[in-house]
Amino acid sequence: MKKSLIAVAIAGIFAVPTAIAAEVNGGIAAGIDRSKVSGSATSSDNVSATRISSGYTNMSISHSEEFDNGMSGDLFIQLHLPITTAGAGSSINNRNSYVGISGDFGSIRLGTNENAYERMLYSHSSQDGDWSYGTISIMGVAPAGAGNDAGLTSHIWHRTDNTLMYFGPDGPLQIEMDYVFGGSGTTATRTPSLLSLAIEYDMGGIGLFAGYQVATDWAGNGATPTAARDDTALLFGAEFTMGDLAANIGIENMEWKDTTNNVSTERSAFMINAKYPVASGTVGVTYTSADDSEESNAGTNTTTNDGATGLYIGYYHPMGESTTLWAMYGKIKNDAAGNYRFATWNAGPGTAGQDYTNYVFGIKHVF
Numbered sequence: 001m002k003k004s005l006i007a008v009a010i011a012g013i014f015a016v017p018t019a020i021a022a023e024v025n026g027g028i029a030a031g032i033d034r035s036k037v038s039g040s041a042t043s044s045d046n047v048s049a050t051r052i053s054s055g056y057t058n059m060s061i062s063h064s065e066e067f068d069n070g071m072s073g074d075l076f077i078q079l080h081l082p083i084t085t086a087g088a089g090s091s092i093n094n095r096n097s098y099v100g101i102s103g104d105f106g107s108i109r110l111g112t113n114e115n116a117y118e119r120m121l122y123s124h125s126s127q128d129g130d131w132s133y134g135t136i137s138i139m140g141v142a143p144a145g146a147g148n149d150a151g152l153t154s155h156i157w158h159r160t161d162n163t164l165m166y167f168g169p170d171g172p173l174q175i176e177m178d179y180v181f182g183g184s185g186t187t188a189t190r191t192p193s194l195l196s197l198a199i200e201y202d203m204g205g206i207g208l209f210a211g212y213q214v215a216t217d218w219a220g221n222g223a224t225p226t227a228a229r230d231d232t233a234l235l236f237g238a239e240f241t242m243g244d245l246a247a248n249i250g251i252e253n254m255e256w257k258d259t260t261n262n263v264s265t266e267r268s269a270f271m272i273n274a275k276y277p278v279a280s281g282t283v284g285v286t287y288t289s290a291d292d293s294e295e296s297n298a299g300t301n302t303t304t305n306d307g308a309t310g311l312y313i314g315y316y317h318p319m320g321e322s323t324t325l326w327a328m329y330g331k332i333k334n335d336a337a338g339n340y341r342f343a344t345w346n347a348g349p350g351t352a353g354q355d356y357t358n359y360v361f362g363i364k365h366v367f
Contacts, residue, residue, distance in 0.1 A: 026059035029128075030083060031326075031362025037348030039334070039355040046354075049347035054083040055132065055362070058095055064102075071103035076111075098165065106175075109165040116176040116198035117233060118156050120211035124237065124248050126273040126284030127314045132343040133330045133358065134286045135271050137310050139252055140233065143293040144306040144339040144352060149263045151225050152256050156213065156233060157342070158220035160194060174200040182217075185224045190217040192224060209250070211235035227260035237271075247274040267293040281317035286310070290340060306352075308340040309333050323365045330358040 036048040060078040067073070080095040098111030118140065127134035140156035162183040168175035180194040196213045215231045217224065237250030248271075255266045269290040276283050288310040295302045314328040332340055336353045346356050 022061055022063040024059070024061050025367055026057075026081070027364060027366035028057045028081075028083060029055035029362060029364040030057070031055065031328075031360045033345045034359040035345050035347045036357040037346050037354055038357070039353055040348070040351045042351065045348050045351045047347045051345060053132065053345060053360075054081075055364075057081050057083055069103075071101060074098075074100045074102055074107065074109070095159070098163075100165070104169060106169045107165075107167040109167070111163060111165075112159065112161045113163045113165055113178055114159050115156075115163070115178045115180075115194070115196040115213070117196045117211040117213040117235065119176070120198045120200075120209060120235060121156070121250075121271075124209065124239065124250060124271070124273060126275045126286045127312055127328065128284070128316055128324070128326060128364065132345060133312050133328060133360070135250075135273065135288060137312075137330070137332060137342055137344050138288040138290050138308055138340050139235075139250070139269055139271050140254075141290075141340060141342045142254070142256065143265070143267045143290065144304065144337055145256075145265050145293050146295040146297070146302045146304045148295060148297045149256060149258050149261075149265055151219070151227060151229055151258055152265055153220075154254075154342070155194060155215040155218055155220065155231055158194070158218070160220075172202045174198075174202075180218075185219065187224050190224045190228070192217045192219065194218050205241050207239045209235075209237045209239065209248075227258045230257045230259060231255065232257075245274060245276050247272070249273075262298045263295065265293050265295045267291055281315060284312075284314045284316065286312040286314075290338075292335065304337050305335045306337040306339065307335045308338040310340070322367060323363065326360075326362050326364070328358070328360040328362075330356070330360070332356040 031053055033053045034050045038046045040046050058078055058080050063075045065073045077097045078095040080093050094112055098109040100107055100109030121135050121139050125134035142152050142154040145152045160180040162181040164179045166177045176198045178196040182192040185192045194215045198211045200209045213233045217229050219225050233254045235250055235252045239248035250271045252269045257264045272287045274285045290307050292307045293304050310332045312330045316324055316326045318324050333355045334353050339352045341356055344356050
């Protein structure tokens with residue numbers, strides 16, 4: 001390129017101050033993930049394999065314009081950038097993006113969101129960031145159930161578009177409310193919607209948090225359900241610090257209702273998280289447990305042996321301001337009919353009652 005053209009290009013960039021004001025950040029989190037699957041009566045199901053996983057690798061672009069009245073216009077674009085090669089889920093895609101307006105009242109945003117309840121779960125995990133382990137392997141996940149509800153699925157992890165978001169102003173009380181419109185999923189008989197709420201209150205050394213979500217006739221990216229549904233999730237928790245120890249505990253109850261066929265399923269779970277700094281880094285421990293689900297099918301009650309427990313231990317060693325090395329051990333133990341393995345890399349087919357053991361060694365670099 002001629003020097004004159006280069007000069008014109010540079011001058012053009014500096015003539016648009018809003019372009020310079022935009023902030024770009026993100027990170028790559030990659031790990032060697034060794035998965036061992038065991039517990040099936042079919043020996044061919046019990047296999048081990050190793051892969052490289054890119055975790056929550058992403059890039060974000062944000063910009064804010066301040067108005068004379070003290071309010072501001074906000075833009076945020078976040079792209080998921082998996083560094084793994086060919087295969088499902090390896091393409092660049094939208095993760096969380098919105099446009100909105102902020103002021104003393106808080107923020108109102110329109111766009112795509114992971115939703116408040118989901119954020120409440122993984123933000124209280126002791127494992128680093130939005131990786132595939134920790135609280136999210138059991139909390140917020142639908143059980144196997146008794147098999148009489150064809151629509152039994154978790155809506156917590158449906159990243160939604162058509163989302164109207166409200167974030168309360170900064171302060172000891174934090175509020176988020178997300179409402180998702182039915183959009184193209186609306187039919188003559190179904191108007192899907194999803195409402196997700198999160199509240200946190202910091203009392204200095206002790207905090208309380210809660211989440212609530214209700215999904216009405218909701219099927220995420222799938223087909224609108226033929227049966228009328230009303231699926232809910234409720235989370236209560238507390239967090240505290242004691243010296244260098246930071247910990248929290250949360251209790252969850254989820255209920256799925258197929259009101260057309262008079263089938264309902266309920267299950268409870270809890271999580272315990274703790275972080276403690278050591279001389280060279282931080283140790284994080286996460287324990288989760290789900291009770292057996294209970295189903296009512298037209299008045300006939302069934303308790304299914306589909307509970308599970310999960311234990312995760314991670315060590316995080318900072319190499320500098322931007323780079324962290326870590327090692328993690330994870331173990332999910334399913335009851336005989338249990339099938340909890342959400343977001344957990346596993347080499348086997350996911351037969352009911354199987355156990356999953358993972359060893360992860362990774363590097364994270366943020367910018």
